[in-house]
Amino acid sequence: MASTAAPAEDWRAVVSRKRRQLDAQLPAAWRLSEAVKTSLLEDGRLIAAGAVQKSRLLSGEELDITENYTARELLDKLARECFFDRALDRAEFLDSYLRQNGKPKGPLHGLPVSLKDSFCIEGVATTVGYVSFVDNPPSSHNSALVDMLMDLGAVVYVKSNIPQTLATAETMNNIFGRTLNPHNINLTAGGSSGGEGALMALRGSIMGVGTDLAGSIRVPALCNGVYAFSPTSNRIPWSGQFSGRKRGWPCPTPVAGPLAHSVEDLILFTSTILNAEPHRYDATAPGIPWQQYGAKTKLTIGVLPADEHFPLHPPVRRVMNAATEALKQAGHNIVHLSNAGDRDVAFASRLAWQFFVYGPRNNHISPSGEPFIPSIIKRSNPMFTGPWPVDQDLEPFEKMHRLYHLHLEYLEAWRREWVRNGLDVILAPASQSTAVPHESYGWPPYTVLWNLLDFPSCIIPYGHASKEIDSEPMIITDGVQPSYDPEAVDGAPCAVQVVAPHFMDERCLTAASIIDKDIRLTARTDSEPATA
Numbered sequence: 001m002a003s004t005a006a007p008a009e010d011w012r013a014v015v016s017r018k019r020r021q022l023d024a025q026l027p028a029a030w031r032l033s034e035a036v037k038t039s040l041l042e043d044g045r046l047i048a049a050g051a052v053q054k055s056r057l058l059s060g061e062e063l064d065i066t067e068n069y070t071a072r073e074l075l076d077k078l079a080r081e082c083f084f085d086r087a088l089d090r091a092e093f094l095d096s097y098l099r100q101n102g103k104p105k106g107p108l109h110g111l112p113v114s115l116k117d118s119f120c121i122e123g124v125a126t127t128v129g130y131v132s133f134v135d136n137p138p139s140s141h142n143s144a145l146v147d148m149l150m151d152l153g154a155v156v157y158v159k160s161n162i163p164q165t166l167a168t169a170e171t172m173n174n175i176f177g178r179t180l181n182p183h184n185i186n187l188t189a190g191g192s193s194g195g196e197g198a199l200m201a202l203r204g205s206i207m208g209v210g211t212d213l214a215g216s217i218r219v220p221a222l223c224n225g226v227y228a229f230s231p232t233s234n235r236i237p238w239s240g241q242f243s244g245r246k247r248g249w250p251c252p253t254p255v256a257g258p259l260a261h262s263v264e265d266l267i268l269f270t271s272t273i274l275n276a277e278p279h280r281y282d283a284t285a286p287g288i289p290w291q292q293y294g295a296k297t298k299l300t301i302g303v304l305p306a307d308e309h310f311p312l313h314p315p316v317r318r319v320m321n322a323a324t325e326a327l328k329q330a331g332h333n334i335v336h337l338s339n340a341g342d343r344d345v346a347f348a349s350r351l352a353w354q355f356f357v358y359g360p361r362n363n364h365i366s367p368s369g370e371p372f373i374p375s376i377i378k379r380s381n382p383m384f385t386g387p388w389p390v391d392q393d394l395e396p397f398e399k400m401h402r403l404y405h406l407h408l409e410y411l412e413a414w415r416r417e418w419v420r421n422g423l424d425v426i427l428a429p430a431s432q433s434t435a436v437p438h439e440s441y442g443w444p445p446y447t448v449l450w451n452l453l454d455f456p457s458c459i460i461p462y463g464h465a466s467k468e469i470d471s472e473p474m475i476i477t478d479g480v481q482p483s484y485d486p487e488a489v490d491g492a493p494c495a496v497q498v499v500a501p502h503f504m505d506e507r508c509l510t511a512a513s514i515i516d517k518d519i520r521l522t523a524r525t526d527s528e529p530a531t532a
Contacts, residue, residue, distance in 0.1 A: 011131045011370040019176075045184050046202065066204075070265050072268050094109060105152075108154040109154075113157070113205075113209065116196055119143045119145065119146055120139040123139065126139050129173035131174055132368040145238070148273060151276070161176050161179045162192050169192070169215070169442075170441060171193075186437060187435040188435050188436060188440075188441050189220060189224060190220035193208075193216050196210045200224060209259070210257065211257075213254040214356075215446075218457065222430040223434070224435070227263055228458070228459040229505075230257045230447075230451070230456065235270075236285075237273075237281050237282035237285045238254060251452065257270075263509060263512050264513065267509050296424070300335060302418075303427050307346050308346075309345075311432065335423065337426070342413035343413045346382060347385075349449070350387075351389045351452060352448045375441075380481075381443060382445065414453060425499060427499075433484065435493070437482075457500075459497055460495060460498065462494055464491050466486075496515075
């Protein structure tokens with residue numbers, strides 16, 4: 001007998017329905033005119049064009065609030081006066097609380113915080129970029145970190161876009177489309193926390209939270225020219241959200257962390273969370289409060305060189321050289337590290353990749369019939385750099401046993417290097433490139449390395465690509481990594497990365513604050529040649 005079941009709804013119809021639902025929630029007063037949209041899209045460089053100011057959607061007072069404060073400065077102002085006429089129930093409640101009690105509800109009282117869509121908020125849908133999740137009921141719970149933020153007085157006001165599968169540095173899915181880089185809409189915003197990176201760069205958020213397994217917080221930060229912190233695993237509560245990778249699976253482990261407009265705001269977020277007893281919200285979070293990291297101002301800084309398989313693009317090479325020279329001039333002890341075999345960046349990439357592809361995977365694509373996005377089809381990986389670290393044909397238990405021991409050996413090699421040189425932190429490239437044209441970002445060797453080691457790391461925006469200074473194109477022929485086109489990435493933000501050992505998150509952020517100040521005092525990154 002033929003089946004009488006109704007045919008499944010086409011994925012395009014599901015997406016169209018979801019987009020109409022979201023479009024209906026946007027007030028008419030918040031919509032850009034067609035003339036403004038056309039003008040901005042023709043230019044493509046939204047920040048340089050003053051897109052927010054030209055939109056005329058915000059008053060002068062609102063522009064002042066969104067453009068001119070750090071999170072710490074805004075918190076101080078929120079605690080002293082009610083200057084928002086908010087429609088949001090949460091903000092009205094906090095205003096009322098402040099009036100009635102004469103004090104803020106918590107250390108983040110009234111602070112707007114944006115979240116990557118992988119976080120769950122009770123009563124709000126979590127699609128995570130899958131069409132098959134569109135008709136799921138709203139979340140029945142908050143992620144642990146959301147509960148913490150609410151108890152600390154924050155206003156969680158928006159969830160931001162992520163890529164399909166969370167496994168690419170191109171933030172695009174078939175539901176909400178592609179997130180654009182506000183510095184240049186022809187360049188990627190990074191991923192998988194690309195919505196957070198773009199929102200932060202356009203000052204649509206003063207504090208955002210993403211997640212990171214191979215660079216998913218730090219890549220959007222470097223692509224969009226903002227600050228970010230990827231902590232030691234579990235220090236910031238992660239539980240109660242969706243991930244493309246099951247927790248409890250062997251390393252690397254996904255982490256949650258902030259994106260912000262200064263190192264001080266990264267410290268504000270991290271110290272506030274750590275001092276609020278996160279272990280009371282998440283069983284996997286250690287009960288370790290924020291530890292002050294001394295008053296040391298002169299650091300011993302190891303400088304990580306480029307790996308031959310992942311050569312640095314000219315603007316990245318230039319800002320790394322400029323930052324290193326600036327820190328030397330500021331009196332820091334600079335130690336140039338080698339890319340030795342037992343600490344090889346390419347090997348770490350292959351080891352991390354073998355962990356990533358180990359074991360079964362959930363299939364959330366087939367149920368809806370939606371296609372994979374282009375960057376997932378391309379699926380860049382580091383296996384062009386050498387063989388699998390462990391024979392892929394081994395019996396599963398034996399393979400995992402060998403992977404585990406290779407990981408321990410790699411950790412031990414870095415421990416020896418750290419101790420031998422008396423390092424405080426490492427200064428490393430944030431990526432081999434700046435933001436690049438869509439669908440071409442490639443594998444993230446200089447971020448996944450630190451996930452493999454579970455070392456905390458911080459992104460500091462520093463300088464910009466210049467087609468005049470970094471004028472020589474660079475063609476990479478492996479078909480995996482991006483080539484360098486001076487014209488295409490002109491003006492794109494550059495960044496450096498500061499890294500500390502496992503569980504030394506406070507050292508990482510404190511040193512990043514010192515480094516951030518010193519590189520800005522003693523060097524100009526946009527006027528030096530891209531020397532090797």
